[in-house]
Amino acid sequence: MALPVPSRKMTTIESAYLLEVVKGLVLTISHVIKNIFDPDHFRTIEYPDMKKPMAVRYRGAHRLLTRPDGKVKCVACMCCPTVCPAKCITIIAGEDPDDPAEKFPVEFDIDMLRCIYCGFCVEACPKDAIRMDTRIYEINAYTRQDMVHNKSYMVNLMEGKKPEAEDVYRANPSTAPAGYTFDEKPIP
Numbered sequence: 144m145a146l147p148v149p150s151r152k153m154t155t156i157e158s159a160y161l162l163e164v165v166k167g168l169v170l171t172i173s174h175v176i177k178n179i180f181d182p183d184h185f186r187t188i189e190y191p192d193m194k195k196p197m198a199v200r201y202r203g204a205h206r207l208l209t210r211p212d213g214k215v216k217c218v219a220c221m222c223c224p225t226v227c228p229a230k231c232i233t234i235i236a237g238e239d240p241d242d243p244a245e246k247f248p249v250e251f252d253i254d255m256l257r258c259i260y261c262g263f264c265v266e267a268c269p270k271d272a273i274r275m276d277t278r279i280y281e282i283n284a285y286t287r288q289d290m291v292h293n294k295s296y297m298v299n300l301m302e303g304k305k306p307e308a309e310d311v312y313r314a315n316p317s318t319a320p321a322g323y324t325f326d327e328k329p330i331p
């Protein structure tokens with residue numbers, strides 16, 4: 144139920160507005176002076192030339208990990224699409240031609256417009272096949288379809304690059320997600 148809020152009657156000085164205008168100007172000018180003499184005080188950064196430091200536990204875009212033979216680690220067990228609260232993971236499973244007992248994702252899509260970056264998919268994965276340790280936050284595209292990250296995109300996202308979070312986790316292991324293991328072949 145909405146509660147009525149009684150309006151306060153302005154005093155004569157307030158209703159003249161002059162003092163209030165002066166008070167506003169003093170506040171604005173004090174901020175201008177602070178920003179001139181103390182640039183660190185600025186609340187804005189010159190993005191993209193400058194980047195804001197991310198929180199140590201920031202996750203970023205997903206990547207899919209591969210085995211030494213180049214195949215994706217994912218066995219299309221469907222744990223991650225089942226646990227995903229945003230229902231943004233779509234996997235089409237197929238049989239591995241080299242091992243009929245094994246499945247693999249023929250297609251693996253994540254709709255990044257629906258993802259809420261909760262990390263449940265990473266926690267649910269029994270194969271450590273999907274990680275959110277890239278700390279990539281510039282996830283953008285010109286079309287909605289391009290915001291759907293597919294298997295090839297996620298496999299190659301960190302090609303030749305070390306996930307930025309690794310350094311953070313190595314420096315401060317308590318920030319690493321539970322069970323986090325470092326890449327088998329760390330990229331120098």
Ligand code: SF4
Pocket residue numbers: 223226227228229230231232253257258259260261262263264265
């Ligand atoms: S981070 Fe959360 S919302 Fe995004 S794909 Fe994983 S489980 Fe779904």
Ligand code: SF4
Pocket residue numbers: 216217218219220221222223224234264267268269270271272273
């Ligand atoms: S939980 Fe892991 S192994 Fe299972 S489908 Fe998702 S990424 Fe693949």
